[in-house]
Amino acid sequence: MESPPSPCPPSTVRRNPPRRAKKAPCASTLPASASVENLNVFLRIRPLQVLPQVLARKPPKVESRANGKGGARKVDREKTGECLTVNGPSSVTLLAPSSLLDSKRIKNELYDGFSYVFPSDSSQKEVYDMVANPLVMDFMRGKNALLVALGPTGSGKTYTMFGCAKDPGIVPLTLKQVFRCKSQDDHHAMRSYYMSIFEIYSEGGKGEKILDLSGNGVGLTFQNSTLIGLKEVMVSNIEEAENLLALSMLKRSTAATNANEQSRHVIKSRMIAPKAQHHYGARLCRSQCIINIRSADNSLREQDYSSDGAVLTIVDLAGAEKERKTGNQGARLMESSFINNTSMVFGQCLRRLILKSFSYFFVQSLLEHQKNPKKPLEKHFKNSLLTRYLKDYMEGKKRMALILTVKLGEDDYSDTSFLLRQASPYMKIKFTCVEELLIIPSKKRSTSSLVDHCKRRKINVSETLLFYIPVADVEAESANDRNEVFNTFEEGDAKKQLQEMVVPQSSSISSEIIDAPTTVSPTNDELLIELQRRARSDEIMRNFSKALWTVLKQYKQKLIESEKNVHNLSEAFTREENQVIKLKKELEELRSYCSCHRLPVVGESSSLDLGPVLDCCGSDLLTTSQINSSNIRADFHSGDSVTLVDQMPASLHGETLIQEDFKVLSDCGPSCTSGLINDSDITGGCSSPLNSFMDNESNFPPPSVKEATHLEENSRLSKPDLLQVQHAKSIDKYHQRRILKEKNGVISKSAKADKPKRRLLPASTMLLKEMTGLDIEAGNQSKILEGKLQKESKE
Numbered sequence: 001m002e003s004p005p006s007p008c009p010p011s012t013v014r015r016n017p018p019r020r021a022k023k024a025p026c027a028s029t030l031p032a033s034a035s036v037e038n039l040n041v042f043l044r045i046r047p048l049q050v051l052p053q054v055l056a057r058k059p060p061k062v063e064s065r066a067n068g069k070g071g072a073r074k075v076d077r078e079k080t081g082e083c084l085t086v087n088g089p090s091s092v093t094l095l096a097p098s099s100l101l102d103s104k105r106i107k108n109e110l111y112d113g114f115s116y117v118f119p120s121d122s123s124q125k126e127v128y129d130m131v132a133n134p135l136v137m138d139f140m141r142g143k144n145a146l147l148v149a150l151g152p153t154g155s156g157k158t159y160t161m162f163g164c165a166k167d168p169g170i171v172p173l174t175l176k177q178v179f180r181c182k183s184q185d186d187h188h189a190m191r192s193y194y195m196s197i198f199e200i201y202s203e204g205g206k207g208e209k210i211l212d213l214s215g216n217g218v219g220l221t222f223q224n225s226t227l228i229g230l231k232e233v234m235v236s237n238i239e240e241a242e243n244l245l246a247l248s249m250l251k252r253s254t255a256a257t258n259a260n261e262q263s264r265h266v267i268k269s270r271m272i273a274p275k276a277q278h279h280y281g282a283r284l285c286r287s288q289c290i291i292n293i294r295s296a297d298n299s300l301r302e303q304d305y306s307s308d309g310a311v312l313t314i315v316d317l318a319g320a321e322k323e324r325k326t327g328n329q330g331a332r333l334m335e336s337s338f339i340n341n342t343s344m345v346f347g348q349c350l351r352r353l354i355l356k357s358f359s360y361f362f363v364q365s366l367l368e369h370q371k372n373p374k375k376p377l378e379k380h381f382k383n384s385l386l387t388r389y390l391k392d393y394m395e396g397k398k399r400m401a402l403i404l405t406v407k408l409g410e411d412d413y414s415d416t417s418f419l420l421r422q423a424s425p426y427m428k429i430k431f432t433c434v435e436e437l438l439i440i441p442s443k444k445r446s447t448s449s450l451v452d453h454c455k456r457r458k459i460n461v462s463e464t465l466l467f468y469i470p471v472a473d474v475e476a477e478s479a480n481d482r483n484e485v486f487n488t489f490e491e492g493d494a495k496k497q498l499q500e501m502v503v504p505q506s507s508s509i510s511s512e513i514i515d516a517p518t519t520v521s522p523t524n525d526e527l528l529i530e531l532q533r534r535a536r537s538d539e540i541m542r543n544f545s546k547a548l549w550t551v552l553k554q555y556k557q558k559l560i561e562s563e564k565n566v567h568n569l570s571e572a573f574t575r576e577e578n579q580v581i582k583l584k585k586e587l588e589e590l591r592s593y594c595s596c597h598r599l600p601v602v603g604e605s606s607s608l609d610l611g612p613v614l615d616c617c618g619s620d621l622l623t624t625s626q627i628n629s630s631n632i633r634a635d636f637h638s639g640d641s642v643t644l645v646d647q648m649p650a651s652l653h654g655e656t657l658i659q660e661d662f663k664v665l666s667d668c669g670p671s672c673t674s675g676l677i678n679d680s681d682i683t684g685g686c687s688s689p690l691n692s693f694m695d696n697e698s699n700f701p702p703p704s705v706k707e708a709t710h711l712e713e714n715s716r717l718s719k720p721d722l723l724q725v726q727h728a729k730s731i732d733k734y735h736q737r738r739i740l741k742e743k744n745g746v747i748s749k750s751a752k753a754d755k756p757k758r759r760l761l762p763a764s765t766m767l768l769k770e771m772t773g774l775d776i777e778a779g780n781q782s783k784i785l786e787g788k789l790q791k792e793s794k795e
């Protein structure tokens, strides 16, 4: 039965949406197969003054508040100096101090939707029954559970969790309940229980440390989501468990700050025996204390114990405090910063859970992630050791409950207001993908058969679906929430996409389930477990694909870089090739200029002027007289000619010739291409290249008168004689030019050094012999012999 939302007076602001307060779950009412649950957030108000008579008085009757009216207690703030009034079992009003109210800056605030509000006169037993007992029952059924106490310093967290000797708190009462069940139920009697207690603290604010309280009090390290070295102590009965608890509490690091000086006075005034104070941690603790109770199946081998069984975790957080108020300095200030940081991170994780419970969280974050892959999915739990340890809870994979403790005094208004504002949205958190750990063997078997069946049916369930299956199955309230979720999406693609993702898949899965053979009739709970398992494997695959994606991206980057390199190299190669082509062209050009190197092809009626040929060989030792021009006349055509350079020995290829000279000599060439040399060739010299050379060479002296007459005489000579004359003239020109250049210092020493040597004579002769088939030397020798004979005959 649900109570109507509390009315909100005009002078009061409603801080959280008017939700129908849920009936506080208790052992008897909590359904075993509840699949979707809200996070239970309880509020406990510490009495304004903790007097011995408070402890001594009898606890009020629970029924009077449970009906929704008994808890309401209108308090006249002016009279009591209280800042909080209880309106009902699920709502409170925070009364602003009169100074702030008068300035109209602040209004009274109404906080609604708590699982239950424990007024200041609530007893420990009452708190246990409402808060912890349902979790203990779940634990005994094999479900994991977590209970966390949150609140400002001195608000009664430790008191609520541990209590005192006379009035034990949640932890000792839990242990009692566990061992009572063990003794009463045969099934539980088969199980063993292990306890581990440790604290996370900061020594002078220098990093977070973990201390094993249940073991030897040694420091622990946290690696890969496990505490290394944490000792689990097996407890067989309530006495053992209580002793271990008392010993551990003695080890717990404590220190008082200015802020809880008052509390210390309270302790003193309560006149609780020091032993009792220490017995259940009534000291003021500046560390996060974590108590684990684990159940294990006796039938399992020892090595399997650690992985088996449910765990009930109870956390007593160190109280957040305002540095301004405490006046902490130095190491104490650092320490309180660490505590505040842990509280803040814890709050961030819970706020993230709120989004997650609205189902579209994953879709939204995945869409965001797809848009901007560099943006990491936020993981606040990594920011503190406690939240890292409680990772599964912080990700909504396991159930938990919160108990907020607040102080009632007007001085505590800001602390109380801060906590209530921070915690009021936590009530929206829903557990939709809790990983169930069923320890009952029969259930295990049925689950595995269901898993096999589902495998056969190839039911494909995505994580998104996981959120909606229970939503579709459960009732109207959940359906409304789903609509809320859809409505939060803007009209357009995103909404369509989400609907497409959800609706067809859920319909397909339901049809699959309907089609399934009637021999297997899995319950919703079992189906949910299977879906959760699948969601987990989906998540693993998603993470794997993310990693793969990252690696592929890196490879792609490398590929692009190497492609660029290849491109650059190919460009360089093309440049080099062009360069080579250019150089080849230049070489060709040079060769083409060097037409005098062309060897005449011996034709049928070839007539050759050997002058240029001899010139090009640099054979200045050859004289016209040595050449029988009539014998070596050749008529060659440019097209048929074979280059002399190609056929010359390597030693003659431009190595022994001075380049400059080579050019000069080569310039004579084209004159030869015209076939037989005309008279004009002799008088006018060579054809254009030679002419141009002659014209350009201003330093070249014009022919003397003597030479002119000699030329005239020559013009009357026969053609073979003319050839001789032309040859002699070109050699003459060559010599003249050399002398001129030497004078002008154009020819360098090295060039002089490269001057053709005498030994070239046989080579050129050989070449000529080869090319023309004429034996110049033989001819010369025969000439000499002829001359000698003539001389002798004259004599």
Ligand SMILES: Nc1ncnc2c1ncn2[C@@H]1O[C@H](COP(=O)(O)OP(=O)(O)OP(=O)(O)O)[C@@H](O)[C@H]1O
Pocket: 045, 046, 047, 050, 054, 120, 151, 152, 153, 154, 155, 156, 157, 158, 159, 160, 260, 263, 266, 267, 282, 283, 284, 285, 286, 317, 318, 319, 320, 405
């Ligand atoms: N409901 C209560 N009834 C009687 N005494 C209470 C109650 N709540 C708290 N106290 C007393 O108030 C004092 C401070 O409480 P407690 O040490 O539990 O605060 P705390 O929130 O744990 O502080 P811290 O965060 O600094 O550890 C203690 O002496 C405790 O006995």
